[in-house]
Amino acid sequence: GTYISKDKKTGDKRWSFNTQHVYQPNARLKITTDYQRVSDKDYVHDYRNTLDLSSDNYLKSHITADYLLSPNYRIQGKIQQYQVANKKYKKASRPYTILPSISGRGPWSLGDNFTLSSGTELTNFKKDDFVSGLRLNQELALSYLFRNSYAFLKPQAKYRLTYYTLKDQNPNKDDHILRSLPSFSLDTGLYFDRQTSWLGYDNVSQSLEPRLYYLYTPYKDQSEIPDFDTSLISTSYNSMFLDNRFTGKDRIGDTNQLTTALTSTYTDNDTGKELAHFAIGQIQYFKDRRVSLNNSITDASRSNIFALARIRASDRLSFTGFATRDTKTQHTIKSSLGATYKKSSDKALRLSHVYDEDDYKQVDFAGVWRLNDNWRSFWRWNYSLRYNKTSDAVAGVEFADCCWGVRLVARHHRSDLTPKGKPENSFYVEFILNGLGNVGNDTSEMLNGIIPSYNPISYEGK
Structure with missing residues (x-):
């Protein structure tokens, strides 16, 4: 504080x-x-x-x-x-304030590869001068999993029941709302593998896994239901396999869609470690979606194409990347490329390039490097290629002995990169007494959030 x-x-x-x-x-x-x-x-x-x-x-x-x-x-x-x-x-x-929320969730095996999953949530939402109230949500899902050495098949039927009792509702609207919706999904794929080599590794297995994910949820008008905690999920490769395009419980997206994806993984047979992983996928919509949040409806018949990659070049060096390509404009609208060098848990470097067509284009260099048994350095530099300015720069050192430590941090930050924006410079000193607490600004949480591989230095030495 x-x-x-x-x-x-x-x-x-x-x-x-x-x-x-x-x-x-x-x-x-x-x-x-x-x-x-x-x-x-x-x-x-x-x-x-x-x-x-x-x-x-x-x-x-x-x-x-x-x-x-x-x-x-x-x-x-x-x-x-x-x-x-x-x-x-x-x-x-x-x-909204939550006063309170009580939930329970868990799966039960029914035998013969059948699973019943249940989720119950009761939440009291409150916000002055706005619609408030209780929301009770119940979800039941029955699934069956067939799997062997070359294929898997998982059909699932799901039923959602949601009940609202509302306060401060518009006089022309109901104070009690009941919504029930079923959905059905079918997840299936094949496994192919072969023996090969990869970047100097001779005993390697390469898998090729085509996957189809079909999802159907019928339409139901939900415009009378308030928005307590719901938002549209940011699209990504993993979001293609979710059964709802919204977070929260206030909107259930109608859809009739098929996700087509292909992944390939290289694995070292001697150690079992993943050497590389590649994935690409896209959604085909057979019907326009009608349920929206803040008029966010899109009538595209296909989603963007999502691709990702992980490559482990050696025990210390690895690369990651992802890209989102707009199928209408044939432009890449989001991408990220990163290289990580990790000699040990406190000797690590990361260089990355991140691009968003509507927002930013930047490079980022961050690292943690132990200097000796007691001293360690850390830094992060984020540079905007769109504005040709440093948006954030953090650098510091920390000392730790058996009983105490000190952390020195300097920061140069721009929250506004336009010509009107002014940089802010700050310096922090934090003393740590092992087992007793900290004196000064608590910097460890912030550093852990922005510097890869950062964890507070150990007080036992190295």
Whole structure:
């Protein structure tokens, strides 16, 4: 946290507080807390370069309890709320407070390769001056899995039942809404393999796996249902195999579609390690989708083409990449290429190039490198090729002994890359007392989020 007795801008006392804690008294129960608060709505904007706070327009706090009722069934309870951290942000966009949410989920084997999966969730959503209420959602899925050495087949039938009891609803709308929808999917594929060689490895198996995923969900008008926690899923290779294009429970997307995909994997037979993996796929839509969120309907008969690759050139060097290609314009609209060199857990480098047609084009260089038994360096440099400016640069060193440590961090940051944007420079010092706590800015969470392979340095030496 941070405390400022007299702010230079406002003359007032200003502060921030952030704490995280995990309590696990036994193997079945785990309680997680994450609490963030600031003194005023301008704090995150004025001090957005601090390292111990989220830079979002709303700060999320929650307490979550997970309990393993049986080996196959888990129960979760959650309370979640948000603090407004940007006075210019529209109130309508503020997430709902959850007071509380109780859910249970688990699969049961019925024998003969049949599985019954069940999920139940009861959530109380609340937001001042907006529709609030209870949502009860029940999902049942029955699936069958056939698998042998050269093929698999998995049909699944799913039924969703959702009930809403609402408050502050428009007088012309119902306070009670019941929605029920079935869906059916069929996931199937073949396995082919051969012995080959790959980049100096002689004893290698290459697999070729064509896969088809069919999904059908009928249309039902859901325009009267409020949007408590739903958004459109960002499309990717993995999203082609999901049974709903929306997150949350407030929208169930109608569809009649077939995903066609092809993967190939190279495996070292001596060690069992993956040497390379390639995948490509696309969705064919047999009918226009009608269920939307914020008028997000598209009538394309085919999705974009999604491709990804992982290559392990050696024990230390690996490459990753993905690309999304628009089939209408024949342009690549998203892509990422990365190279990682990892000598050990605290000697690692990563160089990447990321492209988004509508947003950014940037290169990123990050790393962690141990200098000796007690000292370690770390850095990250992110450069925008679209604006020809450094958007974020972090560098630092840390020292650790058996009982104490110190971390020094310098940061140069631009949240606005346009000519009007100004850079922000900051410097942080953090003292760590092993087993007692930290003094100064808590930088470890931020560094872990932006620097690959970063973990707080060990106090036992190397």
